[in-house]
Amino acid sequence: MAGDASGIPELDQDKYDADEEVKIICLGDSAVGKSKLMERFLIDGYHPQQLSTYALTLYKYTTTIDSKAVLVDFWDTAGQERFQSMDPSYYHKAHACIMVFDVQRKITYKNLTSWYTGLREYRPEIPCVVVANKIDADMKVTQRNFNFAKKQGLPLYFVSAADGTNVVKMFKESIKMAMSYKQNSSDFMDEVMQELEALLFKVAPHPRKCSELLSWSRRRRSR
Ligand SMILES: Nc1nc2c(ncn2[C@@H]2O[C@H](COP(=O)(O)OP(=O)(O)OP(=O)(O)O)[C@@H](O)[C@H]2O)c(=O)[nH]1
Numbered sequence: 001m002a003g004d005a006s007g008i009p010e011l012d013q014d015k016y017d018a019d020e021e022v023k024i025i026c027l028g029d030s031a032v033g034k035s036k037l038m039e040r041f042l043i044d045g046y047h048p049q050q051l052s053t054y055a056l057t058l059y060k061y062t063t064t065i066d067s068k069a070v071l072v073d074f075w076d077t078a079g080q081e082r083f084q085s086m087d088p089s090y091y092h093k094a095h096a097c098i099m100v101f102d103v104q105r106k107i108t109y110k111n112l113t114s115w116y117t118g119l120r121e122y123r124p125e126i127p128c129v130v131v132a133n134k135i136d137a138d139m140k141v142t143q144r145n146f147n148f149a150k151k152q153g154l155p156l157y158f159v160s161a162a163d164g165t166n167v168v169k170m171f172k173e174s175i176k177m178a179m180s181y182k183q184n185s186s187d188f189m190d191e192v193m194q195e196l197e198a199l200l201f202k203v204a205p206h207p208r209k210c211s212e213l214l215s216w217s218r219r220r221r222s223r
């Protein structure tokens, strides 16, 4: 993975000869199936063995949208990192977020609130989808009400990395949303925050320091 001094990977748009590049991040507790969903989408495969993600894995995917070559950077982190200790660089310049929970483990659904709060602290406006994974284990869950998504006004997808249900649909929609956000984002404050973030990541010697500065600027913003 290419990287600069701040540890943020460089954009590979030129290298991949893409017209556009978008970054999509994946959030959710450990073992909800984030990596298996990527595996299913990117290689249309699934190997049931458990291998928890160590730190960060970056996947590249190219596609064509409206005759444009689009390079998608999928960022997959270890759910063990938990929301409290997520490095701010993970959120940096993300255009969309895929937030996953496991329909078999209630706690992973409850924890969406914390993941979402963490996301919104750094990326207040980007599109986010909620993903209910592992529906193959019990199809009846699709009848259940998962109000978190409705309450936050977010789209909800019932998927299975194991048998592939809705996986391609969910990823394709997420890519479209990321593209649309990148092209149409009219939120002035968000643009200012992006510029500020870029600047701070350049000048701050350490991402944590940068995060403190950003929190300070956000507190001032919300006054
Ligand atoms: N039944 C079923 N099991 C799944 C599904 N998706 C993932 N799993 C299983 O859940 C376990 C965890 O999957 P991972 O993709 O490694 O989970 P993760 O969210 O990436 O976990 P971390 O890397 O620790 O954050 C594995 O044993 C998978 O086989 C699914 O759709 N159905």
Ligand SMILES: [Mg+2]
Pocket: 034, 035, 036, 051, 052, 053, 076, 077, 078, 079
């Ligand atoms: Mg993983």
